Amino acid sequence: MQNALVLNLDPPNSHNEYTMVPAALYLGFAASLIWVGQGTYLTSVARSHAKNYQLHEGTVIGSFNGEFWGMFASHQFVGNLLSLGLLRDGKGGGTSGTTLLFVVFLGSMTLGTTLMCFLNRRDGEGEEGPPKPSDSFYSSVVSLLELVIAPLYDKRMLLIIPLIAYSGLQQAFVWAEFTKEIVSPALGMPGVGGSMAVYGAFDAICSLIAGRFTSDLSSITLIVSGGALIQVVVLLWLLLKYSLTAGLFGSIYPLLMAAMLGIGDGVFNTQLSAVLGMLFRHDTEGAFAQFKVWQSATIAVVFFVSPYITLQTMLLVMLASVVIAVAAFLFLTVHLEKAFSSTTS
Known part of the structure; x- marks a missing residue:
């Protein structure tokens, strides 16, 4: 539920300023370890399951990623419904409501940590593992750095990076710009939780469906193209046609756009994880490290620059980014599909 609370419930003060930055640094560092481990482990489990059951x-990789991202995206649905209830009076709720919300977050984290202790180690054949304990600290650090940087020398990763970057860009747009510029003026502060719950629900459903239809690079390309097209429709709608209106349609339009953006996010999460797991068999950790590096970097950039750019500028940047990202991915599928087939044969 880490992204569920999209609004700051308490007024800023000096205490928050001194605690929020260290807390953000700590959470970012911890999240990087968790996400790389998640992608690597899920891919390893999927390969082992496929091998054991022929x-x-x-x-299998597509199905596993679809189920994981579907469950993960449901946190936005549940968490934002909680925030919707907390903000129903339009005043940000009280201290007791905020405490309850963080108790739920803590309980979810504790349950996840406990379940993680029951995971079994899965070692894929032919995959390079982490440095052995007998290695020196210096050589271990060098080996890990080489492991992370190695995918950048691969043309396939360079062609995937624009799509990874766009996936982070569109997530940050939803959290930062869409809720502020589109949802809040139409539905008010309490409506932000409801619209993001819709976003999370369609994100989860689309993740499950997209994972079921994933089988090879061709299917991934088709699904990614469809998700990108849906987001392009929303971006063009906002850029050319949308205006704040009163009445029923004024309330429905932001929810409809939230649903369409959620579909796109579900597509990108499942398909990027699947394609990295399929293409980078011998450097899974490095591939997923690149995934989080580029995705998190674009998210950070959007949050830093959003106060200084207009909504129209942001939409134009996103349109250009999605066109470049999909074009690079299509180039990958057209010119490197033979290489992909040889890695999975």
Whole structure:
């Protein structure tokens, strides 16, 4: 539920300023370890399951990622419904409501940590593992750095990075700009939680469906193109046609756009994780490290620059980014599909 609370419930003060920055640094560092481990482990489990039951590896990787991201996206639905209830009076709720919300977050984290202790180690054949304990600290650090940087020398990763960057860009747009510029003026502060709950619900549903239809690079390309097209429709709608209106349609339009943006996010999360797991068999950790580096970097950039740019500028940047990202991905599928087939044969 880390992204569920989209609004600052308490007024800023000096105490918050001195605690929020260290807390953000700590959470970012911890999240980087968790996400790389998650992507690597889920891919390893999918490969092992496919091998044990004689199933198509690409299909299993897609299904596993769809189920994971579907469950993960549901946190936005549940968490934002909680925030919607907390903000129903339009005043940000009280201290007791905020405390209850953080108790729920703490309980969710504790449950996840406990369940993690029951995970079994899965070692894929032919995959390079982390440095051995007998290595020196210096050599271990060097090996890890080489492991992370190595994917950048691969043309396939360079062609995927624009799509990874756009996935972070569109997430930050939803959290920072869409809620502030589109949802709040139409639905008010209490409506932000409801619209993001819609976003999370469609994100989860789309993740499950997209994962089921994933089997190989061709299917991934088709699904990614569809998700990108849906987001392009929303961006053009906002850029050319949308205006704040009263009445029923004025309330429905932001919810409809939230649903369409959620579909796109579900597509990008499942398909990027699947394609990295399929293409980078011998450097899974490095591939997922690149995934989080570029995605998190674009999220950070948007939050830093959003106070200084207009909504129209942001929409134009996103349109240009999605066109470049999809074009690079299509180039990958057209010119490197033979190489991909050889890695999974």
